[in-house]
Amino acid sequence: xxxxxxxxxxxxxxxxxxxxxxxxLAAAVGVVTTAGIILVLAFQTLEFFAEVNPISFFTxxxxxxxxxPYTFGVLPLVSGTLLVATTAMVIGVPLGLLSAILLAEYAxxxxxxxxxxxxxxIAGIPTIVLGFFAINFLAPQILQxxxxxxxIGIFSALSGGIxxxxxxxxxxxxxxxxxxxxxxxxxxxxxxxxxxxxxxxxRKIVFPAAISGIMASIILAMxxxxxxxxxxxxxxxxxxxxxxxxxxxxxxxxxxxxQISAGxxxxxxxxxxxxxxxxxxxxxxxxxxxxxxxxxxxxxxTAY
Amino acid sequence: xALGSPAATTSAGRFEPALMRRKLVGTLFYGACxxxxxxxxxxxxxxxxxxxxxxxxxLDVQFLTGVPSRRPVDTGILPALxxxxxxxxIVGLLSxxxxxxxxxxxxEYARDSRVNRLLQTNISNLAGVPSIIYGILGLAVFVRLLxxxxxxxSAALTLTLLILPVIIIASIEAFKxxxxxxxxxxxxxxxxxxxxxxQSVFPAxxxxxxxxxxLAMARAIGEAAPLLLIGAAGFVTFLPNPVSGNYSVLPxxxxxxxxxxxxxxxxxxxxxxxxxxxMMLVLNGLALIVRARLSRHIQW
Numbered sequence: 001x002x003x004x005x006x007x008x009x010x011x012x013x014x015x016x017x018x019x020x021x022x023x024x025l026a027a028a029v030g031v032v033t034t035a036g037i038i039l040v041l042a043f044q045t046l047e048f049f050a051e052v053n054p055i056s057f058f059t060x061x062x063x064x065x066x067x068x069p070y071t072f073g074v075l076p077l078v079s080g081t082l083l084v085a086t087t088a089m090v091i092g093v094p095l096g097l098l099s100a101i102l103l104a105e106y107a108x109x110x111x112x113x114x115x116x117x118x119x120x121x122i123a124g125i126p127t128i129v130l131g132f133f134a135i136n137f138l139a140p141q142i143l144q145x146x147x148x149x150x151x152i153g154i155f156s157a158l159s160g161g162i163x164x165x166x167x168x169x170x171x172x173x174x175x176x177x178x179x180x181x182x183x184x185x186x187x188x189x190x191x192x193x194x195x196x197x198x199x200x201x202x203r204k205i206v207f208p209a210a211i212s213g214i215m216a217s218i219i220l221a222m223x224x225x226x227x228x229x230x231x232x233x234x235x236x237x238x239x240x241x242x243x244x245x246x247x248x249x250x251x252x253x254x255x256x257x258x259q260i261s262a263g264x265x266x267x268x269x270x271x272x273x274x275x276x277x278x279x280x281x282x283x284x285x286x287x288x289x290x291x292x293x294x295x296x297x298x299x300x301x302t303a304y
Numbered sequence: 305x306a307l308g309s310p311a312a313t314t315s316a317g318r319f320e321p322a323l324m325r326r327k328l329v330g331t332l333f334y335g336a337c338x339x340x341x342x343x344x345x346x347x348x349x350x351x352x353x354x355x356x357x358x359x360x361x362x363l364d365v366q367f368l369t370g371v372p373s374r375r376p377v378d379t380g381i382l383p384a385l386x387x388x389x390x391x392x393x394i395v396g397l398l399s400x401x402x403x404x405x406x407x408x409x410x411x412e413y414a415r416d417s418r419v420n421r422l423l424q425t426n427i428s429n430l431a432g433v434p435s436i437i438y439g440i441l442g443l444a445v446f447v448r449l450l451x452x453x454x455x456x457x458s459a460a461l462t463l464t465l466l467i468l469p470v471i472i473i474a475s476i477e478a479f480k481x482x483x484x485x486x487x488x489x490x491x492x493x494x495x496x497x498x499x500x501x502x503q504s505v506f507p508a509x510x511x512x513x514x515x516x517x518x519l520a521m522a523r524a525i526g527e528a529a530p531l532l533l534i535g536a537a538g539f540v541t542f543l544p545n546p547v548s549g550n551y552s553v554l555p556x557x558x559x560x561x562x563x564x565x566x567x568x569x570x571x572x573x574x575x576x577x578x579x580x581x582x583m584m585l586v587l588n589g590l591a592l593i594v595r596a597r598l599s600r601h602i603q604w
Contacts, residue, residue, distance in 0.1 A: 019498045020413055026405030027414070030427045030472070033465050037437060040444040098340035106334060118345050124519075124584065126526025128555045129355065129577050132562050136570055137354045166347055197323075199330030220432065227434025229529035230555070234562055254436050254529070261439070261533045262560075279440050283433065290432040294425070 041283055044276030051270055057277060063240035063251075065260070065271045072274050074281055076240040080157065080250035081282075084232055085225040087161020087246050088168055092221055095165070096172025097214065103173065104180035105202050123170035130163040131234030138162060139235070151247055155237030158246040163231050168221040175220065179213020180206050212300035216293040223289035227282060229254040253282045355581070359574025367575055371541040372557070376568035381576055383540045384552040387456060388525050388583070390544060391553060394460035395524045399471050400517055404506075406468070407475030407513070412501050431469040438466040439530030447534060454535025456546040459553070462530050467520040474520070478512025479505060511598040518591040522584045528555035554580045 049057070052072045060073015103115055139159040143152050152158065183206050191201045207214070237249030238259060251259070260275045362376070370380020406427075414420035442462030452458040482505050490500035506513075528536075536556040544551035554576055561573035 013496070016496050016498055020409075023405045023409035023413055026402045027409040027423050027472075029402055029406065029465075029468065030430050031423060033430060033441070033468075034426055036445060037433065037441050040441055041437075044444070095340045095344060098337045099344070102337035102341060106337060115341050118341065118348060121348060122344060124522065124588070125351075126528070126555055126577075126580055126584075128526070128528050128559055128562070129351065129581070132558070132570075132573060132577060133351045133354055135562065136358060136574075137350060166344070169344060197326045197330045199333045200326065202333075223432055224434075227436065229434065229436045230559060234559070254434065257436055257440075258529065258532055261443075276440065279437060283437050286432060286434055287429070290429050294428070 037283065041276060041280040044273065045280040048270075048273040048277040051273070052277075061242050063256075065240075065256070065274055070270065072270075072277075074253075074278060076242040077251060077253045077256055077278060078281070079242050079244065080236065080240065081226055081252040081254070081285075083157040083244060083246055083250060084161045084164060084228075084236060084252055085222055087158055088164035088225040088228075089218070089222060091162055091165025092168040092172055092225070093218055096169045096217070096221070097176055099169065099173040100176035100180060100214075101202055101206075104177045105198070105206060119170040119173055122166060123174075125167075126230070127167060127228060128230040128234070130167055130231040134159045134163045134231065134235035147247065153237070153249055155235065155239075155249040156247050157236055157250045160232045160235035160252075161246060163235060164225045164228050167228065167231060168224050171224060172217045172221045175217035176210065176214045179210035179217070182213070183209040209302060212297050212302070215300070216297045219289050219293035219296065223286045223293070226289070227254065227286045229258060233258045253278050257282075355574050355577050357574075358571050359576070359578045362571045362575035363578055367572070368579070372539050372552075376561075376566075376572045379572055381554065381557060381579065383543055384554045384557045384576075385579065387536075387540070387544045387551040388553045388555075388580075390456050390546055390551075391460045391463060392521050392525050394457070394546065395463050395467065396517060396521045398460065398464045399468055399520065402464075403468055403471035403517065404475055404513055406472045407479055408501055408506075410472070411476055411479040412497070412505065427469050427472050431473060434529075435466055435527060436529040436533070438462055439533030441465065442530060443533045453548070454550060455548055456544050456551045459531050459534045459536060459551065460546075462534055463524045463527060466527065466530060467524055470523065471516050471520045474516025475509070475513045478509040478516065481512065482508045511595045514594045514598060515591045518587055518594065522587040522591075525583055525587070526555055526580055528553070528559055531556055532559075554583075 057072055057074055059075065060071060061075050062071045062073050063076045064071045099115065099119060103112060107115060135154055139152070139154045139156065143156070143159055144154075187205050187209060188201050191205045196204070232252050233255040236252060236255060238251055238255065239249045240251040240256065241248065243250065256278055257275050260271055265271045366378075367380050368385065369382050370378065371383055372381070373379045410420070410424060410427075414423070439462060442458060442465070446452045446458040446461050447454055452461070486504050486508055487500055490504035495503070531553055535550065536553050537550050540550050540552040542549075558573045558576040558580065561569045561576065564570075
């Protein structure tokens with residue numbers, strides 16, 4: 001510690017106050033970022049809506065940005081996105097919750113040292129790798145042999161949804177595990193004393209008690225699946241169409257944004273502007289889900 | 305109430321004594337949990353095997369030191385490799401001071417006021433914004449408004465904003481884990497708040513903070529989506545200058561090649577992915593070493 005003479009009566013030195021201001025500015029970068037995102041999306045989207053009627057944008061069922069006649073109805077992109085996200089939940093929720101229960105309730109320290117790294121590795125893999133996996137292995141060597149080549153192509157919502165499901169599993173597992181660990185021991189012991197088996201304790205005591213955290217993890221995973229880009233863009237193809245059949249090739253909102261930005265679309269064109277309207281739709285959906293997830297935690301949380 | 309009253313007998317409906325069956329259900333469920341982990345492990349193995357069998361045959365010195373070419377056989381990834389490293393370095397240098405300062409403010413300075421709660425919730429909300437949205441922000445602000453163009457510096461600034469929430473959250477955890485006695489000890493010696501933070505709390509939190517930053521850099525290296533909007537190109541044949549001119553990064557060229565149906569392009573895409581994974585492995589190892597070294601002197 002520096003040998004500075006201290007006087008007990010002195011007020012806080014100037015430098016201390018300056019430092020606090022600077023630290024506050026750093027913490028405020030986040031707010032500036034949020035404001036930046038909202039302003040950019042709002043302005044550019046308004047510019048797009050000057051040329052395309054917002055009602056036909058939000059209710060239109062045909063999206064054709066690159067082939068004339070240009071039509072900008074966002075529903076096919078939204079349905080494609082939700083199709084992938086729903087498939088991802090069908091895969092990710094059971095895998096994530098079963099892993100969480102294993103970690104929180106069953107696993108010995110030795111099992112943990114195996115399971116934790118598996119989940120952490122999956123969480124750390126760049127998502128482009130999962131896209132690569134989908135088109136090189138999952139679609140041609142698993143899905144096509146099972147479902148038949150005439151029924152499913154290399155590109156499908158199903159293949160994209162499955163890899164996104166794997167991708168969100170660690171997220172569901174880690175938040176749910178924390179929630180289950182927060183359930184006090186006494187509740188479990190009470191149930192054991194009544195003669196419950198381990199599975200009954202998990203199903204009737206731990207699971208209901210941790211439900212707020214579990215719900216929040218699933219909603220966050222849904223948000224993550226909706227916003228996932230690189231895994232999806234390779235796996236699902238480039239065919240925007242309004243369908244609920246997961247074996248079809250579709251296009252998600254994120255995949256459309258990539259298609260436009262990676263292509264040669266001139267920056268002032270209507271196609272380029274449509275990118276911002278799609279991004280604004282995507283941002284609103286994920287932001288709403290994130291807010292709902294936080295609300296679920298606060299609202300349904302039981303404090304012990 | 306006496307034992308064996310009617311209440312106790314009727315509750316037998318709820319409390320099933322069929323212990324064998326209930327235990328069997330439990331065992332089956334435990335099996336399902338293990339199966340879930342088995343599926344994840346299998347997926348991970350298949351994924352690595354797929355990447356390695358596709359990519360390894362293409363991975364040689366010429367691939368690492370050459371520049372992109374129209375023909376997969378002659379192609380190399382050096383410009384993208386350098387681009388990724390430059391970006392990771394700048395992201396690390398920028399996000400370290402800002403991320404740590406923000407975490408210090410939120411844990412050591414902020415009182416429980418409306419503004420500070422807003423800052424906190426805002427950071428967790430930002431962590432949930434899709435990465436591609438950051439690309440749009442970067443395109444509008446860094447590339448166009450500030451006129452940095454589609455350069456390494458725009459890309460690095462964008463990725464810095466993207467990983468800052470992650471770094472701040474990890475650093476907050478690290479600061480919160482420092483016991484209060486550490487702070488009180490510094491105050492008792494007459495330290496000001498900043499002296500307390502700088503000389504007492506920060507050294508104790510440093511292992512966690514550094515680990516968070518290194519892992520966030522690893523994430524930045526694997527990130528492709530926002531950089532597609534910041535003009536990361538697939539075909540850059542020169543080493544990128546950070547402040548001017550075009551650039552390219554590994555995950556973007558891996559994506560561009562993976563889009564092509566030919567086996568050769570899938571091969572060089574796989575080889576690029578191997579390089580990305582190796583870089584992440586190195587960073588993860590580095591995080592472990594830094595953590596071990598920095599926490600040598602800490603004990604409470």
